[in-house]
Amino acid sequence: MSAVLHVPAALATKKGAGYLAEQAGDQTVVLTNHGKSTAVVMSPENFDELQRALREAANRLISGVTDLVAEGATFRSVEDARQRLHVDR
Structure with missing residues (x-):
């Protein structure tokens, strides 16, 4: 399994879906809200x-x-x- 990158949901919203897709190509992205995990984005x-x-x-x-x-x-x-x-x- 790849490395994990924690990204605040507010930052993900600002940077957009393209940013998340790009990051998920190299690592699993965990979206957080107030420090709590809310979603996971990973490559297919x-x-x-x-x-x-x-x-x-x-x-x-x-x-x-x-x-x-x-x-x-x-x-x-x-x-x-x-x-x-x-x-x-």
């Missing part, structure tokens, strides 16, 4: 990569849960499930 390539990674993670999770259910595994806590599925926080 980074967005596609993020979607691919999320699909892959979801598929691994579903596969792991399916295996555990087939084995009749029981869980005592969310932490127990994380450990058995080898999932980090």
